[in-house]
Amino acid sequence: MKYTFRQLEVFLAAAHFQNITRAAESLAMSQSAASSALKELENQFDIKLFDRVGKRLQLNELGRLYRPKVESLLAQAGELEQAFSQHTEVGALKVGATLTIGNYLAVGVMAQYMNSPTQPRVSLEVANTSTIARRVSDFELDIGLIEGELQAPELEVIPWRNDELVIFCSPDHPLAEKRGLTDEDLVSATWIAREPGSGTRQTFERGMHGLLPKLNILLELEHTEAIKRAVEANLGIGCLSKVCLEDAFRRGSLVPLQAAAHRRFDRQFYFILHKQKYKSAGIDRWMELCRNLG
Incomplete structure (x- = not known):
């Protein structure tokens, strides 16, 4: 075998950090040893895996092709080592x-x-x-x-x-006693929402199709607990997974609201x-x- 696992580890680290010094540090190697390992790997097969731009290493087309194959090979090797050392096939x-x-x-x-x-x-x-x-x-x-x-x-x-989002508010909110929410209720409400880029926000926006430009979103927060606390403080209403609302509903600190049937918030x-x-x-x-x- 012309290559070593260490050479492959250096290749993956260099691909991740795009810098040989940081790659060497992550593997507890000297910079010169890591550079040599990468150079030997390329020279043994007369290939180039990176474009060198100053101190930056950028994977070229060949490097991008081989990266997942190397990742898979090292993962299998790591599992085999785990099995040898701990007599188990289920590892970290x-x-x-x-x-x-x-x-x-x-x-x-x-x-x-x-x-x-x-x-x-x-x-x-x-x-x-x-x-x-x-x-x-x-x-x-x-x-x-x-x-x-x-x-x-x-x-x-x-x-x-399967999962679904639930619209909710505090027990003291004016909407808390309504049996069902109209689109007018949704537009007139103040909202505490998840941030763009989250799966919850994606499902929320799909369920609110046709109303999004009209919604009054007061806060966009990254954490579900922060949204729940803000809604409990009556800053607005929210829409989160039923998974994270069940305890609050049982305690009565939050109450579920029902939108019109054509507003779908189911997801996977x-x-x-x-x-x-x-x-x-x-x-x-x-x-x-x-x-x-x-």
């Missing part, structure tokens, strides 16, 4: 989740995943749909759990479970994987646990 996992899923569903799955004799580690990154999709595309996350629709040719988007949660990502036993186990959620 890097998971990304959008805010609703990350804050209300993923932590329970993490506990189940890590509750095994070998106690495999899970790192969880919580961000909006566009961020999670980008990091899965860049092989920085093994799997993503998202609540927004996505069009990305390099990603496999797999349906997971999805798994996302890079199409060329090696699907390890750990990923399969994670997806199984997610599907078994009540």
